């Protein structure tokens with residue numbers, strides 16, 4: 112498949128008809144920014160039901176890590192599906208789950224030995240980590256961060272503090288979760304300078320939370336995204352995570368890193384936390400882990416994940432077909448895609464930064480590998496958020512054959528499949544440039 116190539120007005124007639132049917136039967140809670148109706152995909156391209164081909168810089172929210180329908184992944188899925196589809200790894204044994212446990216142990220960002228819990232989604236992986244931390248430490252409180260997104264089931268939602276719409280109407284939440292400022296140096300939440308932002312944010316934990324709100328000996332874990340995803344693709348300084356590790360160790364808390372969005376090779380390393388040299392106690396992953404099949408894992412040091420039978424399980428978790436897809440995915444990441452994410456990501460980041468010279472609406476460009484955020488502001492000095500403009504740019508990209516998503520209140524996220532080439536990255540940036548020219552100046 113090559114592209115982008117648009118053959119109809121958007122949405123085309125087939126897409127329009129499906130969207131009308133969708134409106135009648137599908138939950139109204141989903142957020143669709145533009146009317147893309149998928150028919151098939153290949154690599155970094157996706158085709159809609161009217162034959163229009165788009166360059167995909169979303170990877171279906173950072174999931175299609177190996178590109179759409181990578182032949183190796185499809186083959187692994189088909190072969191496993193032909194053998195058996197399900198036997199519940201919680202009650203029986205099968206080798207693909209064991210093999211994946213071994214693979215996860217080999218790539219885990221901390222020294223082993225390790226064990227893994229298998230679920231079906233990011234939120235389940237985080238629920239498992241939350242429960243495990245409570246169980247292991249026999250403590251009940253959790254520290255999470257403003258801007259964090261950990262999922263939508265009640266435990267994960269209680270740690271999520273991204274957008275009010277995600278929490279409105281769902282209180283009360285799981286008790287004992289306390290939020291602290293995340294080191295977003297572009298707009299420091301505690302008004303510090305970029306040099307002092309990380310230290311000042313963490314000072315809040317030790318000098319406010321621990322002094323006034325929660326005794327540290329009651330905190331089971333600190334839960335943190337190495338790079339905030341839904342929050343706006345925000346990369347904190349490495350020292351932020353290094354100091355968090357120190358705080359967790361000092362008070363006997365576990366450090367849980369949520370790599371659901373930042374993991375699986377996307378940043379040029381298997382896990383984004385590896386850029387910081389920090390060893391977490393538990394790491395969670397999902398999204399890109401199986402190239403699109405539902406799988407979420409929580410991997411911990413074996414000593415931590417030694418809870419007795421019956422404490423936690425999932426009927427579908429670690430489904431053999433998803434495990435097979437994951438094994439093929441990890442092999443592809445190791446055999447070149449992780450490196451590609453690093454190389455093409457650096458190229459794309461530089462290209463996105465170059466756009467700043469032409470577009471004053473771009474306030475900040477940040478990222479690691481192919482996890483890139485472009486934040487739009489109405490004024491570079493005041494940093495007033497250009498939310499309406501961002502939404503319009505996202506739609507203008509669509510009408511030009513480029514799929515992107517928003518992140519946070521006013522950023523655009525570039526999270527393409529990790530097979531993206533430099534040429535495709537350049538095409539994406541050209542289309543983004545055009546979209547910014549049209550949409551960047553609306554008030």
Ligand SMILES: Cc1ncc(COP(=O)(O)O)c(C=O)c1O
Nearest residue numbers: 232233234260261262340371372
């Ligand atoms: C960092 C992070 N954690 C958890 C989740 C939740 O994953 P899922 O939607 O698979 O439950 C997401 C989803 O966007 C995420 O970005």
